Amino acid sequence: MKKVPMYLQIAQSIRQKIDRGEWVIGSKIPTQREIAEQFQVNRSTVITAIDILKSEGLLEGITGSGIYVSNNQWSLLSSSSPPNWKELTQWATQPSSDHIVQLINDSESRKDLIQLSKGELGPDLYPHAEIEKSLIKVTAQLQEFGYGNGLGDKGLREEISRHLLTHGMEIAPENILIVSGALQALKLISIGILKKGSTVFLESPSYLHSINLFRAEDMTLKSILVDRDGLVLDELFQHYIPKHSAALYINPTFHNPSGTTMSTKRRELLIERCQSLRLPVIEDDIFRDLWIDRPPPLSLKTLDKHGQVIYIGSFSKTIAPGLRIGWLAGPETVVKRLSDVRMQTDYGSSYLSQLLVKELLSSGLYEKHLLRVRARLKEKRDFLLHLLNEHFSHDATWDKPAGGFFIRVVLKDKINMHRLFKSCLNHSLLINPGFIYRDFTPSIRLSFAYATEREMEEGIIQLKRNIKNNL
Structure with a gap:
């Protein structure tokens, strides 16, 4: 029996999600990268599948926003259209999060990223x-x-x-x-x-x-x-x-x-x-x-x-x-x-x-757990401060926190923080840019609670490289 090509398998999987109502009309589908990771294929294979579904009228692309469900098989055959849930949610009393905040929330569960944004204890501090x-x-x-x-x-x-x-x-x-x-x-x-x-x-x-x-x-x-x-x-x-x-x-x-x-x-x-x-x-x-x-x-x-x-x-x-x-x-x-x-x-x-x-x-x-947590947080905080002194002593300022998880780093040079955030994410580094907290300086909130020392070192080197490339 001839094996079905992966692009057709992906297209069929998306069709099924649309037809079952899992992805409703007006909703944004996952990114090409996310779909490629799910099926373990390259992005060109995903693009081919999406192009097929666009030609069928099921998907449409919106420039600068992404790919959205525009129809399902029933709406294409019917004279009446099902509710557009995306349009309806615009009138909800609870507004949507900022796009970058949504992206951070979605990315914090990814295992392939260095998590310098995450505001929680790392696996090494979980009280098993x-x-x-x-x-x-x-x-x-x-x-x-x-x-x-x-x-x-x-x-x-x-x-x-x-x-x-x-x-x-x-x-x-x-x-x-x-x-x-x-x-x-x-x-x-x-x-x-x-x-x-x-x-x-x-x-x-x-x-x-x-x-x-x-x-x-x-x-x-x-x-x-x-x-x-x-x-x-x-x-x-x-x-x-x-x-x-x-x-x-x-x-x-x-x-x-x-x-x-x-x-x-x-x-x-x-x-x-x-x-x-x-x-x-x-x-x-x-x-x-x-x-x-x-x-x-x-x-x-x-x-x-x-x-x-x-x-x-x-x-x-x-x-x-x-x-x-x-x-x-x-x-x-x-x-x-x-x-x-x-x-x-x-x-x-x-x-x-x-x-x-x-x-x-x-x-x-x-209390026993807290004693271990405080000692470990001190080690990790001091290590991140050491990395900042080594790599950013001339490029940024920061204060030493006496507790908690975070160090706020303020860059000395003007830089497009939206572009820096996306550049870091594209290079497997997740940071929290200050603008999501209404910090109008070019700042970054770095967490020392979750990442390991090795990940922190890789992350700071990657951050320095991305800043240099975006100045």
């Missing part, structure tokens, strides 16, 4: 032994898998309360809500607490600029400058209008993407001013446990005596993002309100993940 030991114990204790009451497992909330006490925060379990990571906490706040059309003050640059979370609720984002000492308070209060519906979102400890930490003095002044002006504060403190040189200053929540601060923490950065366990702490009325909103959305986080984290905390395995 601790999780295995805890899972064995938890499995023997399983009794039910109910929805719960929206607040989360009481035992886990009690353990988080005890953990926060070690950081100087006296927060009762009733004031803690278990969430599926910090982003869900922010989403709950945006739809359950903040008024539609409110002003949200946030740092510039800020991680939140890379997502459209608050914009989906028609909120106005006001960027406030960050210097080496944290948020610039004078600039914040110049823009704040008392009695106007507003809130401050802030990541004061090992800030993402700059790596800076707000000083104790500035924290005290910030809380004092926010309390006098009744400006609510959302403190994102997900990196607190990941200090390297010394424990960070007290959290804003610790300084808060009037219920001014809603505090967000997470185990995604310290254990593993796949657990999807974080928490939100605030006044009891706020927590109850948000737990009700939570029940209207997904009825709570994974019960098994909650029990696993509770066991890690109660057994002391979490």
Whole structure:
């Protein structure tokens, strides 16, 4: 029997996805490179397959954008067309991510790239032994898998309360809500607490600029400058209008993407001013446990005596993002309100993940894991700083972070950062350009948490080469 050529096999595979409704009219198909990798062929073979489907009227190319599904076999035979889902999604309340952000999200799962962008612990820091030991114990204790009451497992909330006490925060379990990571906490706040059309003050640059979370609720984002000492308070209060519906979102400890930490003095002044002006504060403190040189200053929540601060923490950065366990702490009325909103959305986080984290905390395995993580992060941070000194001492500036995952590198020469990002990606290097965080300097957020030392060295050499080629 004669073997069917690969280009025909690829064309048939795409036809089937279109006919089964997996790839609907208006949707963008994977890139030629991605299809070539899937079928282990060269791109010319994929191009031939796509040209066949274009001639059949199933696909169309849009210059500078990609290849889209234009029809299916039924629409070609029918007088009426099926819904164009791409057109319909343009009217959705949740806007799409920036194209570069989507590309980064898609690329972070690729094994063929050097990941200098990834904001999570690398495989060498994953707590295999601790999780295995805890899972064995938890499995023997399983009794039910109910929805719960929206607040989360009481035992886990009690353990988080005890953990926060070690950081100087006296927060009762009733004031803690278990969430599926910090982003869900922010989403709950945006739809359950903040008024539609409110002003949200946030740092510039800020991680939140890379997502459209608050914009989906028609909120106005006001960027406030960050210097080496944290948020610039004078600039914040110049823009704040008392009695106007507003809130401050802030990541004061090992800030993402700059790596800076707000000083104790500035924290005290910030809380004092926010309390006098009744400006609510959302403190994102997900990196607190990941200090390297010394424990960070007290959290804003610790300084808060009037219920001014809603505090967000997470185990995604310290254990593993796949657990999807974080928490939100605030006044009891706020927590109850948000737990009700939570029940209207997904009825709570994974019960098994909650029990696993509770066991890690109660057994002391979490603290044991953190000791190893901090020591290893110090080695990896110092190695990346060494590489930057060796290769970029005349071309860029940066600060040494005291914890977290990131080093913000600011290039001295003007360069097209969009072109640099794509050039690096084409050479198997993934970076996070500063513009996705509204950083208007030619900057790059580099992570030392995920990549190995060998990968970091290859990545920095490749970055230097790509910068030279794009100047």
